Amino acid sequence: MKTISIVIPTFNEEPNIIPLYESIVSCLHNSLQDYSYEILFIDNKSRDNTRNNIEILCGKDKNVKAIFNIKNFGQFSSPYYGITQAKGDCVIMMCADFQDPVEMIPVFINEWEKGNKVICAIKKTSKEKGITYFLRSCYYKAIKKMSNVDQIEHFTGFGLYDRSFVDILRSLDDPTPFLRGIVAEYASDHIEIPYEQQKRRAGKTHNNFFSLYDAAMLSFTSYTKVGLRIATLAGFLASIVAFIITLIYLVMKLIFWERFTAGTTPILIGVFLMGGIQLFFIGLMGEYIMTINSRVIKRPLVIEEKRINFIENK
Secondary structure, three states, X not given: OOEEEEEEEEOOOHHHHXXXXXXXXXXXXXXXXXXXXXXXXXXXXXXXXHHHHHHHHHHHOOOEEEEEEOOOOHHHHHHHHHHHHOOXXXXXXXXXXXXXXXXXXXXXXXXHHOOOOEEEEEEEEEOOOHHHHHHHHHHHHHHHHHOOOOOOOOEEEEEEEEHHHHHHHHHHOOOXXXXXXXXXXXXXXXXXXXXXXXXXXXXXXXXXXXXXXXXXXXXXXXXXXXXXXXXXXXXXXXXXXXXXXXXXXXHXXXXXXXXXXXXXXXXXXXXXXXXXXXXXXXXXXHHHHHHHHHHHHOOOOOOEEEEEOOOOOO
């Protein structure tokens, strides 16, 4: 009997844990009776009763497993680590807030049984705010054009991964994994299934400007060189402009020595222009350096506080 692993990253999802478990189990019992299952919750140090609810589920259903991290390791490392710890023949990752429809699970399994190793759920429509969806669309199109890897638009990680692909994820040993980019790079034969993203069932979203910016910059610095190329080109062009302004200023000063009263204005304009350009690109290069630094240090993806219902101890 094949085993389906369902990985659910959590952070302060107290009202959603038990309803989500009940919905998943109902779906599995009704549509996928010929499969065994495990449901793996990996919690990023929730501050509410999320862990208590998970422990309740682990106590009454041994197919429910849990990994509790010692701290919040972020929105990328924890889900990635959870996928690599799942033991099923296939792994489905989904969020804990019901935005990823449970009804998609049988659809994934059906496509998997046809021989597809990686199945990506693509948000064709969303019940989130229209402006948010529009900005995401602009971001995906921009990163797709700039990247040397054909990025997948509106893919959040929700989908199915065959055991063979999970083994690839485990072998990468990437301390700052960006799952969406890795899937685009190493699963070029993936299939895409459209779905409508639902509204969050309960609780508040944990995404804010800083988390979204972090996601954008991780993909930008991991899969594009365009930032550094732009910095080089802009620096070169700014140098030419500054040289021309300096030359014109010198010529005007020599020809109209007595009548030329521009003073230091052109110099100040040039200094502020060059300073602004330099500061912008120093910051941009800093983003690349931070990504490099994270990879060189090679800290573990997560550090576990404890795990529940795993046969082996870790």
